[in-house]
Amino acid sequence: MADFCWIMDVEEREIKERNDTEMHYMGHLKPKAGESGNQYASIFFPVELFLEKNSEMGSLTREEERRRRRATQKYRTAHATRERIRVEAFNVAFAELRKLLPTLPPDKKLSKIEILRLAICYIAYLNHVLDA
Template identity: 85%
Template structure:
């Protein structure tokens, strides 16, 4: 947070849970980066921290515990949906014995063969 001479100092965002953001705010307010520079004319000008690149912002966001937790939850939901889809496909494929356990690649290969067979039956 960079302050200009005419603006009152505002309170930092204490409600934030992201410690990296709080530390960045603290560093700027405590003078690790000068808030003003003299431009030679006796007037003060603000110094802005360089903007973060898109990749740096992405890395910073992904470093938070909340993001990792949400990502892990999304991944678990995705894997469950993926497994349900394979189970449904497996139910549609004819095999002997019908309850034989097949790997995912075996299910896909069997589905390809079964679709080819059905196309052949329709063509005849």
């Protein structure tokens, strides 16, 4: 049965080393040598983006900056609303999937990754039963 349930964790995968001359680091501690650095991968970005954004901001008039700030605030509010709706739909889908999976005890709380892994194993098991 274990043959059907092997899944590689995202955390087990290693991110390739980034070249410090091509990347700008935003003031957080870098992972020590030998560590994979997965938890910090999202805070690296190309220096060109940083420089381009800063030079662009310096050329705006006060009125343009005010308009941009207002537009940004409206965008953030709208984005936050869309994100809340998306996350809520995502959580409802996980809850529905969870109801279909057999566990002992039946009301056991599972994380999202546990729900996905259990669903994969359960589908593989059902497939095996059908093939037998």
